Amino acid sequence: MTKKLLFQFDTDATPSVFDVVVAYDGGADHVTGYGNVTPDNVGAYVDGTIYTRGGPEKKSTAIFVGGGDMAAGEAVFDAVKKRFFGPFRVSVMLDSNGSNTTAAAGVALAVKAAGGDIKGKKAVVLAGTGPVGMRSAAMLAKEGATVAITGRDLAKTQKAADAIEKRFGVKIEAVAAADEASRKAAISGANLVFSAGAIGFELISEENWSSEASVEIVVDYNAQPPLGIGGIEAFDKAKERHGKLAIGALGLGGLKLKLHRTLIGKLFDSAEQSFDADEIYALAKEMA
Structure with missing residues (x-):
């Protein structure tokens, strides 16, 4: 054999x-x-x-x-x-840094939690200038959401937004948000809030996201405390908190690992497979 x-x-x-x-x-x-x-x-x-x-x-x-x-x-x-x-x-x-599979799992579960359709909704990816944040923003935009990414420095954030547009053909808004107050302002009116920041840094407090009436779903990619989104748990998987649905890093991690393993298996189905963000996200939606 x-x-x-x-x-x-x-x-x-x-x-x-x-x-x-x-x-x-x-x-x-x-x-x-x-x-x-x-x-x-x-x-x-x-x-x-x-x-x-x-x-x-x-x-x-x-x-x-x-x-x-x-x-x-x-x-x-x-x-x-x-x-x-x-x-x-x-x-x-x-799948550099696990970015494609992680982002695909997070967005697919968020779309599922939203009833399968996020067209016309507003999504904000906090600290979205890294690989997972950028991939998430692209996937959300291709689902029909209006998407903004935040970063400490506007020039760097705009560069990331431009890179997403060049690679995926979707328009992303760049927002400078270097502190809690500016991040609170950034999620004003948002329906979906993602946190894609560095380990050990809370980007938005429980009080600030829970009090925002428009927010329906929050997703955090950080599994190590303190989490990027205060007041949720890493194992949350569409768990209701303050009338909103929360998805934590370990809540989406099961799908991420299953997705990664499945893709490895599919590589050997033929000699002509090519898996990047679009193909990986399509499979994540089927598996979510």
């Missing part, structure tokens, strides 16, 4: 242990990780995957692009796909 081989191209110096474990749990028979992968050096690695097997055996080789930097991962992902031609290709997935 042909072994299912997954080659992990990581933009960090050391390939992610988390991604290796999930790869095995997802069905890979053997995982080989390479660190410090760049668009300039990935070509030789790709050649090793596409020229060694043919016919039905080719689908048993796949590539996973990871690392802590989504921009670097996107560059490697694009370089990998450019190396393919004709039948010389294998399936490939991008």
